[in-house]
Amino acid sequence: MEDFKLMKGNEAIAHAAVRCGADGYFGYPITPQSEVMETLMELKPWETTGMVVLQAESEVAAINMVYGGAGCGKKVMTSSSSPGMSLKQEGISYIASAELPCLIVNVMRGGPGLGTIQPSQADYFQAVKGGGHGDYRLIVLAPSTVQEMADFVGLGFDLAFKYQNPAMILADGIVGQMMEKVVLPPFKPRRTEEEVRQECPWGTTGKLPNRKRNIITSLALEAEVMENINLKLQAKYREIEKNEVRFEAHQCEDADYVLVAFGSIARICEKAMEMAREEGYKVGVLRPITLFPFPTNPIKELSQKVKGFLTVEMSAGQMVEDVRLTVNGTVPVEFYGRMGGIVPSAEEILAALKEKLIK
């Protein structure tokens, strides 16, 4: 029998980090994700696996600690929430440019500004379109359950190391704060120094006589060199788009209308879908699990046979732009959202679907 535990999404992130053999966590407290570091401090993994856990003086310092750790080839991560993520953008841009793997968790709250501590999804643009300066992409995973919060830590690290690119878990405050049953991943030992050297020959692990010095940098003053770095990055992002799209489709086979939503809102959309089907409307739900790469192909395919899409988000409408780009005008793509920390109800979503699409 599987060993179920009951815990918050934020706590699951912490447990999963220790269990998947993470080497370091660097963070700064901010609601609604402080349980990640609190749980790690209670777990004291430095006494068991040897994982380093450190409370930094700011989000800026925390992401730069991640930059330093990632440069050594270590499995390092940070977590924060929206205002803190804004502060981390500079560091993320450097990490993306230097092509280093790391895991970043954003448990989103309502903005802009200091905003509210209530849940939100309004950092979609920031997470999916780059966020900091320059042309770069993160691999963005959007969990909708506490189980996925736990599972995406290992998956995020795997993808980050596979592509030498920062990966982000983009969770809304609901998934971070709610308690659900979860099966934690099995314990995996941290890599030895030798394994790190082998897996990450580019890491600053100390220059041995048998290799040249390793330099982790994002600086290239010559325009041609910098353009080539950009071209290499873009080729990598295309590769990620080809290989790593993840999504979940519910009752889309016979659907006339499809709700597109990520994170916890996708679960509310499933409820709205059931209510709609009880009333005789053929409604499905498509939940992107990876926001970058965005599931363009499945949405494009659906657009050949459905009458319309309703994108539902806890924002003024951000992911809807990607749905519209994908559908490219073939059928209507409508939007319904709540802002400022308000969670839309299934009834509201159904009403919006009827009003905007079914009519």
Add this chain to the structure above:
Amino acid sequence: MTTKDIIKPENLVYGKTKLMTENQMHYCPGCSHGVVHKLIAEVIEEMNIQDKAIGVAPVGCAVFAYNYIDIDWQEAAHGRAPALATAIKRLQPDKYVFTYQGDGDLAAIGTAETIHACNRGENIVIFFINNAIYGMTGGQMAPTTLEGMKTATCPFGRNTELNGYPLKISNLLAELDGTCYVTRQSVQKMASIVRAKKAIRKAFENSIAGKGTSVVEFVSTCNSGWKMSPHDSNKWMEEHMFAKYPLGDLKDTEKVHTEAK
């Protein structure tokens, strides 16, 4: 006697450390960076820790420090070197981890990272080049610019009413419980170079002994930014910089310990 007769191993009185690469330095002639780079490289070679030394380069003139010393390096964002060094050292405690930072990097944009790394007592070494000016960006005012000193952004001289006071950040760092060794050195003549090299070695030894953070400030010249000849820069530094930033140890826990006995 011909030149051939003179160039013999037994006549060798000085050799460049193998840890300095063959790359041509981008530093201006007369700049203190080159000497400090060489001293750090020499100490790493003499301590035989090339395979364990990891440097963190700043943003500023020393951004390309990684081109010159043949060890592993990471290039930080402006001011963030102590945060990177914190993680590198904590994740690889057997390494000698150091940052190399200028006054703008360490004492303006990176003040928080500097103070908190020192306050946590990270077992790292911070090398701090204080030439009282932003060299790389073309000679703007630094936090350590002297009162009345002219720069591109205080063309009529630093006015304390407008710009505040020269920041003696090493004094501040010496106050923190996490630092074990804070010293102010210079490299403008042989005697000072010998002292500076000893300080570098001591700082590295402290870091591996787990004593806490060591800070070695080098009061330096920037003849291009100061618009003086290298010779005049050294003279000006001795007359003006040393008055504000006097040389010597600001803190040495070993000494305090000995004295307490």
